[in-house]
Every structure is written in structure tokens, then in C-alpha cells.
Amino acid sequence: MNAIFLGMACLLAGAAGYWVLGRGTPRPTGTWATGALLGSFALAFASYAPLFEDAVEAVVPHVARLLSNCASLAAATAVLAVSFQLNLEPTEAQRRVRLRLVLFATTTLGMTTLFTCEQVMHRSPQVYAIYLLLFISYLGFAIVDFLLQAVRQSKSTRRSSVRVGLRTAAVGCVIALVYAGYKLAVLVSLGLGLRLVPDHAKCSSLVAAPCVFSVTSPALAVLLICLGLTLPAVTYPISQARRRRWETQSFEALGPLWQDLAAAIPEIVLSPSDPAEDTSADSDFLLQRRVIEIGDGILALRPYRSRRVQEAAQKAFDVGRAKGAAAVEAAVVREALAAAKAGRFADEVAVPSAEAAARKDLRADTEWLLLVANAYQVERVADDNHPGRVGA
Missing domain, CATH: 1.20.1070 (Rhopdopsin 7-helix transmembrane proteins)
Incomplete structure (x- = not known):
């Protein structure tokens, strides 16, 4: 006792x-x-x-x-x-x-x-x-x-x-x-x-x-x-601490998609970003900025988003699930980036993603873009191995 x-x-x-x-x-x-x-x-x-x-x-x-x-x-x-x-x-x-x-x-x-x-x-x-x-x-x-x-x-x-x-x-x-x-x-x-x-x-x-x-x-x-x-x-x-870790990891996971969008459309970058900056110091601000910049980049690609590519991707993936819808969006964004580099506008513009429109806060937006970025990265690696697929 x-x-x-x-x-x-x-x-x-x-x-x-x-x-x-x-x-x-x-x-x-x-x-x-x-x-x-x-x-x-x-x-x-x-x-x-x-x-x-x-x-x-x-x-x-x-x-x-x-x-x-x-x-x-x-x-x-x-x-x-x-x-x-x-x-x-x-x-x-x-x-x-x-x-x-x-x-x-x-x-x-x-x-x-x-x-x-x-x-x-x-x-x-x-x-x-x-x-x-x-x-x-x-x-x-x-x-x-x-x-x-x-x-x-x-x-x-x-x-x-x-x-x-x-x-x-x-x-x-x-x-x-x-x-x-x-x-x-x-x-x-x-x-x-x-x-x-x-x-x-x-x-x-x-x-x-x-x-x-x-x-x-x-x-x-x-x-x-x-x-x-x-x-x-x-x-x-x-x-x-868990929130900051998630924000830091999310910031880094969105990096490849953000880099391609920023390279194609530099004006979406809100302020100069130091690649070596400590994302854990102000992870909330940095993540929010990256999400906004990616969203602006996707919006700027609208004239290049092909309805034909979107419909083809919808047949290949289960759009009833968030991962399937994100894979469709990633395919559309990938082809839109290739079309923007070639200066080729879409014959018929793809409709905005319903899943993206349903997200109303930073965490929800981030979770959606993480799914898109993951699917985009898979396609990006495949493109690196098979360069002929880009813009095909």
C-alpha cells in the first residue's frame, strides 16, 4: 500500500x-x-x-x-x-x-x-x-x-x-x-x-x-x-505531433505532382520555395500552400483536359471508389500536362471530378490529392520506363 x-x-x-x-x-x-x-x-x-x-x-x-x-x-x-x-x-x-x-x-x-x-x-x-x-x-x-x-x-x-x-x-x-x-x-x-x-x-x-x-x-x-x-x-x-507528421509526409508525397505542375505552369507557385526548407517547422502552412498550388495547376489545365481520355480511364477503373476516381483524375492530369507542353487543346474538355468538388476542407482536399498523386506517380514511373506513352 x-x-x-x-x-x-x-x-x-x-x-x-x-x-x-x-x-x-x-x-x-x-x-x-x-x-x-x-x-x-x-x-x-x-x-x-x-x-x-x-x-x-x-x-x-x-x-x-x-x-x-x-x-x-x-x-x-x-x-x-x-x-x-x-x-x-x-x-x-x-x-x-x-x-x-x-x-x-x-x-x-x-x-x-x-x-x-x-x-x-x-x-x-x-x-x-x-x-x-x-x-x-x-x-x-x-x-x-x-x-x-x-x-x-x-x-x-x-x-x-x-x-x-x-x-x-x-x-x-x-x-x-x-x-x-x-x-x-x-x-x-x-x-x-x-x-x-x-x-x-x-x-x-x-x-x-x-x-x-x-x-x-x-x-x-x-x-x-x-x-x-x-x-x-x-x-x-x-x-x-501526429498531425505535424501527417502534414510533413503529405507535403512530401504531393511533391512529384506539384513539381510537374509547377514546371508546366510556373505562375501557380505562390512564393519562392526552398527545396531544403524544414517542412516540420510550419507544416500546416506549407501543406496548405502546396494543396492550393496543385489545385490552381489542375484548374489552369482545364483547356487541355481531354474528355476522351477521361472516358477511357473511367472504363479502366472503378469510379465508384475514391481510388478509382483518383486514378481517372491522375490519367486526365497526366495527359493534360503532355498536351499543354505540346500546345494542343482538347477537342472536348473533360468535366471536373465530382470527388474533388465534394472536398470542403484542407484535410479532405489533401487526402483526395494524395490519392491522385499516388496514381499519378505510378503512371509517371511507367512513363519513365516507356517514354512513348506520354502524349500518345
Whole structure:
């Protein structure tokens, strides 16, 4: 148990330090709230470790419970602060965060006072019951508040990582409610004098009752909520790296088609291009420019696009599939380039590709042109091996 809880505490503390100190300037919205959230979760996990519990209780008897409960409330408050700052207008978010902070400070002050009274009165069950009432009230309020926000936001967000993260956090909230329910059972047991739940007993197993409710469920809830809220931040740089790699590879794959079009129609080149330039530095801009230049080149070839070549290619390829339609377009472009070099206009101009007209954004345009460029490159290699085919 020590290895699990202290390991998670160190990991979360490191993440909190990176989030606050390593994010650079200007800091994104919610930086401090997220740092407080991760730091609170780190303290919560540490407080569950028997080694930490023994160390702090050697100084102040039974104080580990107070630290654990306060860390849980601080984490719940930080979760709400992150949610407010990301989903509400700044003024409204600040107002709600201030109210939650006042309520949190009041609750923790009351719990600390009651804890002190409880120890002075030799762990009075009545005082402990009031302590539990304060803790459960604020914790339950915060959990339900965030759960409703997470479910609502997960239905409206467009980013899959945010949606999955919010739903993961919502599952953590449900497990946290199980923990709150356990604490409520302890409160009822104390109020009726039944003492059915040995809440003060130390835990040596994560699966034995009541430790599964008093330790495992809050730890699992903390882990899921933390994972859910940080998932978008973790996946974003990965998705960006994948996007840049795809853009760079696409830029290079479109090179042969672009080179032939630029050689035949130099005016399509928007600006001088250095063949040795680093496409990963501004891959989005470079790819967009290349796609536009290829599109302009194909449009400029319109008087040379032969309807006869198009119809012949349509008989040779399955135009019902994107690859087949791209092969037809590649054949038309190849013959149009040869006709443009020879100064020979088409007797009957080919109709524009329906597949190309259906593409409405950069990625869709790029994916279509990649299919065309691939088919064009196959024909280009064949032409290099059989020069007599060009312009035939």
C-alpha cells in the first residue's frame, strides 16, 4: 500500500510542479486551479499511505484523518475551479470560484475546530458525528456539482479526448459518491449509537471491508477524476505531433505532382520555395500552400483536359471508389500536362471530378490529392520506363 499511494502522490506532485512552473508564459486558463487540483490529489494519496499516517500521527495523534479529509475537500474545490474557468465566462467563473473557496475555508476551519474538540474530549462520538456531517455535506455538494457539469459538457464538446476525459471524471464522481455514502452510513451509525462501522480502524488491505469503502473508493475516485481532467492536456501534444507528421509526409508525397505542375505552369507557385526548407517547422502552412498550388495547376489545365481520355480511364477503373476516381483524375492530369507542353487543346474538355468538388476542407482536399498523386506517380514511373506513352 505504501508503494502504491506514495508512488501516486509523487507522480501527482511532479505533475503539479510541471503544470505550475513548466507551462511558460502567458499561462493558459486554469493553470493555477489545475496545479492546486493535482497538489491536493497528491496529498490525498499520501494521506492514505500507512507510512505517512504513522509519521504525522507520531506528531499529532489521529491527524491523518483530518489531513486526508481536508485534501479531499481541497481537491473537490480545485476540480470545480478548473471546470468553472474552462466552461464559464471569466467574470462568472471568478464569482463562483470565490464562493466555493469561502465555503471550503469555512468547512475546513469547522472540521479543524471539531477535530481539536474531539481529541480533547477523548474522541467523542457526538463531536465526530458533527465533523462527519460537515465533511459529507461539502463533499457531496461538490461531487454532484461537478458531476452535472461533466455530463453536460461531455455531450456538447467536439474534441474526443475532452469527451472521454469528462466521462472518465464522471465515473470517478460516481465512485466518490459511494465513499460519501459510506461516510453517511458511519454518521447514521454514530447518531443511532449502533457503531456498526469501525471507521477509526486502520486498513491493511484494499479489498477488505470497510477499507474498500474508506480507502479504495476515494483513491480510485481521485485517480479517475485526475486522469479525466488531465487526459486532454496529455493527448493534445501527441495529437499535434501526429498531425505535424501527417502534414510533413503529405507535403512530401504531393511533391512529384506539384513539381510537374509547377514546371508546366510556373505562375501557380505562390512564393519562392526552398527545396531544403524544414517542412516540420510550419507544416500546416506549407501543406496548405502546396494543396492550393496543385489545385490552381489542375484548374489552369482545364483547356487541355481531354474528355476522351477521361472516358477511357473511367472504363479502366472503378469510379465508384475514391481510388478509382483518383486514378481517372491522375490519367486526365497526366495527359493534360503532355498536351499543354505540346500546345494542343482538347477537342472536348473533360468535366471536373465530382470527388474533388465534394472536398470542403484542407484535410479532405489533401487526402483526395494524395490519392491522385499516388496514381499519378505510378503512371509517371511507367512513363519513365516507356517514354512513348506520354502524349500518345
